[in-house]
Amino acid sequence: MEQVAFFFGALGALGGAIAVVAVKNPFYSVLALVIHLVFLAGIFLLLMAQFLAAALIVVYAGAVMVLYVFVAAYVGGIEEPKWDSSPELKVIGPILAVALFIAISIAILGSGLSALGTPGPDEVPSGFGTPEAVGHLMMEDFLIAFEAASLLLLIAAVGAIVLAGRRREDPNKLPKGGES
Amino acid sequence: MDIEWYLVLSALLFTIGLIGVLVRRNPVVILLCLELMLSAGALAMLAFSRMLGNQDGQVFVLIVLVVAACEVVVGLGLVVAMYRRRLPLDVDEMKELKG
Numbered sequence: 623m624e625q626v627a628f629f630f631g632a633l634g635a636l637g638g639a640i641a642v643v644a645v646k647n648p649f650y651s652v653l654a655l656v657i658h659l660v661f662l663a664g665i666f667l668l669l670m671a672q673f674l675a676a677a678l679i680v681v682y683a684g685a686v687m688v689l690y691v692f693v694a695a696y697v698g699g700i701e702e703p704k705w706d707s708s709p710e711l712k713v714i715g716p717i718l719a720v721a722l723f724i725a726i727s728i729a730i731l732g733s734g735l736s737a738l739g740t741p742g743p744d745e746v747p748s749g750f751g752t753p754e755a756v757g758h759l760m761m762e763d764f765l766i767a768f769e770a771a772s773l774l775l776l777i778a779a780v781g782a783i784v785l786a787g788r789r790r791e792d793p794n795k796l797p798k799g800g801e802s
Numbered sequence: 803m804d805i806e807w808y809l810v811l812s813a814l815l816f817t818i819g820l821i822g823v824l825v826r827r828n829p830v831v832i833l834l835c836l837e838l839m840l841s842a843g844a845l846a847m848l849a850f851s852r853m854l855g856n857q858d859g860q861v862f863v864l865i866v867l868v869v870a871a872c873e874v875v876v877g878l879g880l881v882v883a884m885y886r887r888r889l890p891l892d893v894d895e896m897k898e899l900k901g
Contacts, residue, residue: 628803632811639815639838643822648830655834662841669808669852674844674863681867682837686874693878694830697885715824719817726813730806735853738806743855756860764861771868778872785879786886 624741628668634661648697652690659683670746673753808849815842827892829884833877840870 638658642651659682666675730738749755760768815838822835844863851859884891 624803628807632807635811636814636818639818642831642834642838643818643826648828648834651831651834655837658838659841662845665808665811665845666848668803669848671848671851671860671863674848674860674867677864677867678841681871682841686837686871689874689878690830690834693881697830697881697891711824716821719820719824722820723813723817726816727810730809730813737853738809739804740853741803742805742852746855747857750855750857751860755857756864759857759861760864763858764865767861767865771865774872775868778875782875782879785876786882788886 624668628665631661631664631668634658635665649691649694652687652694655690656683656687659687670751672751673756674751676753805849805853808852809846812842812846812849815839815845827894829877829881829891829893832893833874833881836873836877837870840866840873 635658638654638656638661641654642658645651645654659678663675663678663683666672666678747755819835819838819842822838823832826832826835844866847859847863847866851857851863881891884896889896
């Protein structure tokens with residue numbers, strides 16, 4: 623049963639990922655990423671990460687993807703020829719990526735970690751992966767990381783406003799290096 | 803399911819994301835492919851967290867989600883700024899900082 627669920631989720635996640643890269647219109651790429659994330663959340667559930675699966679759906683497939691859809695619609699569906707990249711990259715890119723995959727696979731299979739061939743320990747701490755357990759860890763052991771993350775979010779929000787904020791329309795007051 | 807399967811799936815997803823980053827030219831799609839790579843990393847961390855029976859990895863993944871959200875916000879802000887200045891939305895055309 624678990625195998626069926628895993629392969630179902632893996633096929634969906636891989637298909638969504640391939641569609642993100644292969645589809646011409648950025649708008650459809652965003653929708654493909656939503657499909658990918660939904661299947662990925664199912665795989666998170668198999669790994670006993672219930673809270674993170676829910677967070678992935680709510681934060682990613684919900685909030686962040688809405689932002690993407692918004693920007694993709696605002697910028698307009700600029701279609702590019704599918705593989706019309708610069709000619710060197712068109713060849714070198716996939717070769718590099720496949721080489722990286724082979725290297726990672728060698729690292730995984732040759733790591734000698736005997737636990738890799740098992741589905742993980744049978745007994746896990748009670749409440750493994752629940753919001754309660756993760757929240758306890760976050761507030762007790764990883765408080766500094768939590769605060770740093772909140773600070774980072776604040777900085778990113780301010781940065782996005784500075785970057786994308788509407789400039790004054792007066793042509794004399796354009797910032798340096800403006801439209802010329 | 804053995805942990806190896808999750809790790810190989812994560813490596814495949816990372817590879818697909820890398821191909822997208824290298825080959826596509828639209829900055830929005832490049833950001834999407836970066837998301838793919840980050841989620842592949844998150845999957846690997848969750849697999850190791852399950853393998854060790856230790857939940858610290860899950861907190862790590864949560865922080866990665868926050869960092870990814872920040873990266874998206876700044877990246878999309880840049881895309882909107884490029885659009886407002888009527889620059890071409892094509893990373894191959896953005897050569898001014900190229901040495």
